[in-house]
Amino acid sequence: MSWPRIRTIYRKDMRDALRDSRVLTAILLPLGLGLLYSFMFSDENIRTQKAKVGVVSDGTTQLTTVISKQTGRALRLTFVAVPNAPDLEQQVQRKKVDVGLVVPPGFDAAVKAGESPQLTVVLPSSPSFDSDYVDAVLDRSVQALAGRAPPARIVLRSLPPESGGATAIEALGARKDFILVSIILLLAMIAVYAVPAVLVEETEKKTMEALTLIASTADVIAAKALFGIVLSIVSVPVLLVITRGNPAEVAALAAAVVLSAAVLVGIGLLCGGLFKTQQQVNTWSGVILLALLAPAFTIGMPTPAAVNTALAFIPTAQTFRLIANAFAGRALYPHEWLSYAVLLAWAVGAYGLLWWRLSRQEEG
Amino acid sequence: MIGAGRSLSIEVEHLAKHYGQVRAVNDVSFTAREGEILGVLGHNGAGKTTTIRVLTGRARPTGGRARVLGYDVVHERERMKPLINLVFEEQNLYIRLSGRENLQLFADLYGVPRARVEELLAAVGLSEAAQRKVKTYSSGMKQRLLVARALINSPRVLFLDEPTRGLDPTSAREVREMVREQARQGTTVFLTTHYMEEADELCDRVAFLAAGRIVALDTPRELKLRYGERTAVVLLTSRQEERLRLDDPLDAARLERWMAEGQVLTVHSQEGTLEDVFVNLAGRPL
Numbered sequence: 223m224s225w226p227r228i229r230t231i232y233r234k235d236m237r238d239a240l241r242d243s244r245v246l247t248a249i250l251l252p253l254g255l256g257l258l259y260s261f262m263f264s265d266e267n268i269r270t271q272k273a274k275v276g277v278v279s280d281g282t283t284q285l286t287t288v289i290s291k292q293t294g295r296a297l298r299l300t301f302v303a304v305p306n307a308p309d310l311e312q313q314v315q316r317k318k319v320d321v322g323l324v325v326p327p328g329f330d331a332a333v334k335a336g337e338s339p340q341l342t343v344v345l346p347s348s349p350s351f352d353s354d355y356v357d358a359v360l361d362r363s364v365q366a367l368a369g370r371a372p373p374a375r376i377v378l379r380s381l382p383p384e385s386g387g388a389t390a391i392e393a394l395g396a397r398k399d400f401i402l403v404s405i406i407l408l409l410a411m412i413a414v415y416a417v418p419a420v421l422v423e424e425t426e427k428k429t430m431e432a433l434t435l436i437a438s439t440a441d442v443i444a445a446k447a448l449f450g451i452v453l454s455i456v457s458v459p460v461l462l463v464i465t466r467g468n469p470a471e472v473a474a475l476a477a478a479v480v481l482s483a484a485v486l487v488g489i490g491l492l493c494g495g496l497f498k499t500q501q502q503v504n505t506w507s508g509v510i511l512l513a514l515l516a517p518a519f520t521i522g523m524p525t526p527a528a529v530n531t532a533l534a535f536i537p538t539a540q541t542f543r544l545i546a547n548a549f550a551g552r553a554l555y556p557h558e559w560l561s562y563a564v565l566l567a568w569a570v571g572a573y574g575l576l577w578w579r580l581s582r583q584e585e586g
Numbered sequence: 587m588i589g590a591g592r593s594l595s596i597e598v599e600h601l602a603k604h605y606g607q608v609r610a611v612n613d614v615s616f617t618a619r620e621g622e623i624l625g626v627l628g629h630n631g632a633g634k635t636t637t638i639r640v641l642t643g644r645a646r647p648t649g650g651r652a653r654v655l656g657y658d659v660v661h662e663r664e665r666m667k668p669l670i671n672l673v674f675e676e677q678n679l680y681i682r683l684s685g686r687e688n689l690q691l692f693a694d695l696y697g698v699p700r701a702r703v704e705e706l707l708a709a710v711g712l713s714e715a716a717q718r719k720v721k722t723y724s725s726g727m728k729q730r731l732l733v734a735r736a737l738i739n740s741p742r743v744l745f746l747d748e749p750t751r752g753l754d755p756t757s758a759r760e761v762r763e764m765v766r767e768q769a770r771q772g773t774t775v776f777l778t779t780h781y782m783e784e785a786d787e788l789c790d791r792v793a794f795l796a797a798g799r800i801v802a803l804d805t806p807r808e809l810k811l812r813y814g815e816r817t818a819v820v821l822l823t824s825r826q827e828e829r830l831r832l833d834d835p836l837d838a839a840r841l842e843r844w845m846a847e848g849q850v851l852t853v854h855s856q857e858g859t860l861e862d863v864f865v866n867l868a869g870r871p872l
Contacts, residue, residue: 226694226697227695230694234691237683238680241682427678427681431674431678432674434644435667435670435672436667436668
């Protein structure tokens with residue numbers, strides 16, 4: 223192999239790729255999806271419930287603050303000021319708010335004076351969990367507002383998360399979880415769509431024959447591998463910037479992305495050697511892409527043990543685990559060494575097979 | 587004999603290339619001298635492209651030996667590669683790159699200074715279109731770019747696989763002139779073609795390939811003399827035109843009789859064509 227020739231072919235591939243709609247699609251589609259997901263989902267855990275409470279009051283009551291304290295992390299409340307009771311009923315009816323409270327003027331003082339003022343709760347015809355929950359904490363809230371000691375002192379002890387117990391979506395929230403999915407999609411699209419497309423085009427258009435008049439087939443393949451890996455390494459940070467993905471451990475993420483890109487590009491090059499036409503790339507790359515994407519959606523889901531074991535052999539499953547850990551800054555998925563071992567095994571297998579095929583081709 | 591004489595650029599001895607049961611090239615032997623244009627003619631599948639593939643080191647022969655510029659095409663191909671080049675049958679260019687970028691790529695691969703790119707673009711008349719993407723080029727322009735690409739390393743042996751196929755007469759003539767110029771500069775040209783006139787006009791020697799074997803190899807003139815039919819077209823006083831084979835005693839006697847009887851207005855003798863020779867040897871026209 224000749225490094226100057228590999229570099230020359232790699233530069234040509236890069237220049238050509240920027241004018242190739244197929245390669246641009248393979249990059250822009252995951253970037254676009256990542257951007258969309260980052261706007262669609264928030265960083266909060268998907269188990270966090272939210273409720274909107276409409277309040278009619280003179281603006282002096284502390285009841286809303288007390289209710290918020292009572293619901294705590296279990297239910298995030300947003301209070302909306304409503305001018306009068308009929309409007310409040312209308313808003314509850316139209317589901318603009320989940321529940322309504324009519325707080326009479328001087329409510330706080332009356333409660334503290336033990337006068338038992340009236341507090342009206344407006345519930346929809348079919349109350350939701352959120353509206354029932356607000357209703358349920360009202361009694362405790364009013365007692366707190368009145369300054370009465372609770373019948374028992376409740377002590378909360380939050381246990382640290384059990385290693386491997388939380389999934390990425392639980393630990394990182396939906397937005398970051400989908401950023402992880404977008405990273406996997408980006409790496410897979412470049413590796414099993416863009417790279418084979420570029421390689422097959424060389425064969426189909428017979429430009430490969432022109433290159434191998436002076437370069438070796440190994441030079442061309444090495445240049446394509448470099449092209450795929452560099453494209454991945456450049457595209458992932460772009461995805462992170464536009465989606466505001468902020469990994470806790472950048473170095474760990476970089477290591478996982480580089481190794482995964484190398485493995486996936488190796489698989490893509492093997493596919494590119496098997497496919498003869500662009501049509502075959504379009505058909506079969508889709509199937510391979512699905513197989514590579516599946517773990518990103520299923521890891522951490524309540525799947526049978528056998529499925530989880532099978533997923534462990536798919537390289538992207540290990541990529542997902544490693545990048546999820548890098549994002550969380552802790553071992554959401556234990557045994558990182560196993561993930562690296564699986565990826566390295568894939569790398570050895572893919573590039574070993576490529577080397578074997580090239581040797582046969584060179585002899586042919 | 588292989589190895590004899592420094593001026594031999596291509597030496598092929600009992601070359602064979604089989605693909606399973608198919609004998610694409612079968613016991614082929616020939617040589618080509620420095621500065622010679624050797625044409626190879628044959629039907630589709632006769633083994634022309636396979637011969638080029640073997641001689642350019644892109645396919646391993648099943649049997650026999652071949653040396654290009656003294657280098658064994660199997661064992662010394664890496665040393666041979668920088669000294670040869672090929673104009674492919676297909677217009678295998680990078681169509682999203684410009685003409686200049688296409689040539690720069692190969693200049694870099696061959697380690698040739700970039701100045702050579704501009705020199706060649708000017709030589710093939712593509713300087714003004716050099717910045718345009720190749721997909722906007724006409725077929726003739728692409729073919730000229732292919733020739734320029736094949737000359738990027740100033741090859742000592744230039745292979746051309748059907749270089750004028752599908753070109754209009756003007757573009758074909760331009761390509762032929764470039765080939766002739768290369769030979770004048772001492773480059774050995776190995777040319778395959780379907781066009782008899784092209785072979786007749788360009789080649790110093792012509793080989794006819796049929797079913798993987800060389801059935802004849804000589805200068806076009808010698809081939810025509812040896813295998814062609816000499817004919818005469820006779821216009822009689824009755825305005826009737828007769829075509830006679832001069833080597834046929836009966837036709838010769840007829841001509842003699844017409845002349846004695848004063849029936850002959852004009853006689854035009856005709857030399858056999860390469861096409862006739864090919865039909866005689868291969869059994870059917872190209």
